[in-house]
Amino acid sequence: MNIGDVADRSGLPAKTIRYYEEIGLISPDRDDNGYRRFAEQDLHKLAFLARARALGFTIEDCRALLALYEDDTRASADVKRIARDHLQRIEAKIADLRAMQDTLTELVDACAGDARPDCPILRDLGREG
Amino acid sequence: MNIGDVADRSGLPAKTIRYYEEIGLISPDRDDNGYRRFAEQDLHKLAFLARARALGFTIEDCRALLALYEDDTRASADVKRIARDHLQRIEAKIADLRAMQDTLTELVDACAGDARPDCPILRDLGREG
DNA sequence: ATAAGGCCTCCAGTAGCTGGAAGGTCAAGG
DNA sequence: CCTTGACCTTCCAGCTACTGGAGGCCTTAT
The missing domain is CATH 1.10.1660.10 (Multidrug-efflux Transporter Regulator; Chain: A; Domain 2)
Structure with missing residues (x-):
């Protein structure tokens, strides 16, 4: 091929x-x-x-997984650890994104989105403190 | 300063x-x-x-938002569009991650995680088709 | 013979920083 | 006056995981 x-x-x-x-x-x-x-x-x-x-999975995860895949004497614990760590990173990422999503949803909903300059989104981004 | x-x-x-x-x-x-x-x-x-x-927000979004922030004659619609597009990208990303999370959770749960080589995670990654 | 399409390598660029080297500046302490 | 240490400066390289493009060779069909 x-x-x-x-x-x-x-x-x-x-x-x-x-x-x-x-x-x-x-x-x-x-x-x-x-x-x-x-x-x-x-x-x-x-x-x-x-x-x-x-x-x-990252490339380095893939490299490790591939090595385990080709190793008949592997321990499934090694595979599981990689997968679980990765799962945790994904869950953390989802949590981050959901926080952003919540805030952005509020802001977008609060914004009139018309021709006037008044805008809660910019007000929030530019707030003091 | x-x-x-x-x-x-x-x-x-x-x-x-x-x-x-x-x-x-x-x-x-x-x-x-x-x-x-x-x-x-x-x-x-x-x-x-x-x-x-x-x-x-991406750096380019930030650039645009900052320009709008400093423009008294802006239309809030322009701000809202940037925010809404960004929100949609976030929601798409969350959906992707949740799909990964679901699959990974299944696989991790199915894996014994012991010293034996048998591993549903690798079996799934290496499946034919 | 030629044209189309597939293959090759190498270089550069993407996003958004981050680390480090090599060196100038400044204020405090002896 | 000198030194020490904490600042500050620029420049270069590297991170992830590709992706695009230039320039050129190979293969196949007409």
């Missing part, structure tokens, strides 16, 4: 696949013409990466 | 304040010794920026 094929089949852009090779997540073979030649196993790894990234 | 003072009073790191000057959000005067000299108005702008950033 050439890069375009694995791009189609993994859902990852070719650019991203080259990037993943550059940072050592995958190591496809090369044809004589210099083209990357992907085996099924490479495609499988890329699909794994695509799913892990879709769940918001 | 020197940069340390406005850093303390605005809650922004000095580094960030220098960065905001570099990208044209503020333009403090300079003393003869080359030190930035901040007026109350600069501090007020920085506080405005700190609050806008805390609400998640």
Whole structure:
């Protein structure tokens, strides 16, 4: 398979696949013409990466998860710790965003949104203290 | 005021304040010794920026909001549009994160997290199709 | 022969800072 | 007067995870 094929089949852009090779997540073979030649196993790894990234894992998390995935002697505790830490970061992020959402919703609702200059949003942002 | 003072009073790191000057959000005067000299108005702008950033507005949003803030002839509709667009992006982001949270919670709950290699998390990431 | 499309590498840019090096300035203490 | 330490300055590099584009080679079809 050439890069375009694995791009189609993994859902990852070719650019991203080259990037993943550059940072050592995958190591496809090369044809004589210099083209990357992907085996099924490479495609499988890329699909794994695509799913892990879709769940918001960082690249370094993905690297660790991939290593565990390929290690038959892994302890599931190691996997779980990575996932739980990540879940906690996500929950913290959601909490942050919800706080923003609450404030912004209030402000947007309070703003007339017409041609007049009076605006509760700017008043709030510019308040003293 | 020197940069340390406005850093303390605005809650922004000095580094960030220098960065905001570099990208044209503020333009403090300079003393003869080359030190930035901040007026109350600069501090007020920085506080405005700190609050806008805390609400998640992008720097470019902040630039636009600051311009509107200082324009007496603004229409509140312009402010509201920026805020509403931003709110929508936040809501979309929350939805994304909640989807991740749901999946991750399931997976984490399903994983024994012991010394054995069997792991539903990796099984999910590595599933075919 | 040529045109289209796929592949290659390398460079630069994105957002919003943050860290660090190398050096000038200023006020207090001995 | 000198030193020490806390400021301040600029400039450069790096972070995440790609993404876009230039310039050029390879392959396939007409």
